[in-house]
Amino acid sequence: EVQVVQSGAEVKKPGESLKISCKGSGYSFTNYWIGWVRQMPGKGLEWMGIIYPGDSDTRYSPSFQGQVTISADKSISTAYLQWSSLKASDTAIYFCARVCSNSYNCFDPWGQGTLVTVSS
Amino acid sequence: QSALTQPRSVSGSPGQSVTISCTGTNSDVGGYNYVSWYQQHPDKAPKLMIYDVTKRPSGVPDRFSGSKSGNTASLTISGLQAEDEADYYCCSYAGSYTVVFGGGTKLTVL
Numbered sequence: 001e002v003q004v005v006q007s008g009a010e011v012k013k014p015g016e017s018l019k020i021s022c023k024g025s026g027y028s029f030t031n032y033w034i035g036w037v038r039q040m041p042g043k044g045l046e047w048m049g050i051i052y053p054g055d056s057d058t059r060y061s062p063s064f065q066g067q068v069t070i071s072a073d074k075s076i077s078t079a080y081l082q083w084s085s086l087k088a089s090d091t092a093i094y095f096c097a098r099v100c101s102n103s104y105n106c107f108d109p110w111g112q113g114t115l116v117t118v119s120s
Numbered sequence: 121q122s123a124l125t126q127p128r129s130v131s132g133s134p135g136q137s138v139t140i141s142c143t144g145t146n147s148d149v150g151g152y153n154y155v156s157w158y159q160q161h162p163d164k165a166p167k168l169m170i171y172d173v174t175k176r177p178s179g180v181p182d183r184f185s186g187s188k189s190g191n192t193a194s195l196t197i198s199g200l201q202a203e204d205e206a207d208y209y210c211c212s213y214a215g216s217y218t219v220v221f222g223g224g225t226k227l228t229v230l
Contacts, residue, residue: 044224059217106171
């Protein structure tokens, strides 16, 4: 079964750093892009960026460029989303999803989501 | 890169059909045949329902169909069922490896 499984919920203070993970299984991890999507409380989906674990080619939404870092460790089939200095406005659910082959906007399957709460 | 425009809400009775629109520009929806649709139930992860404008993944009922005309894509759900009540998001390729989502539409089954 193809699946992506995310790390658990996090509670952090403003200014702290954070790295959340997304582990793929049931497929060749290096041959599919992985995308990250933000959903702020009560709001819609926002595309953050994608990474190709095979060569770590990474593309960011202009809205998130410089705000987060997307990376991957193909040796353990895991992609990451990280912040160096969190803000309260980073409070959201973050989803990862595998990008379908021959596509950039087809995401399937999705992880269960990681809730990140940033509060003093 | 602005979000695609969707109606905030639509509704229909069981058995009826509803259509959700998704309007973009020549730089996204109108420029590529790469539009996908996602269903999201409360507190759940989104689920792929349609990709490449009209294609249905395995397991998605054929009551769900997609289309596109110019800069507007549409998702039609026929034979509405109670379990179809959810939020629906469109998504389009926008060139240069970037992607944009719509603002989301809440579907209420009356």
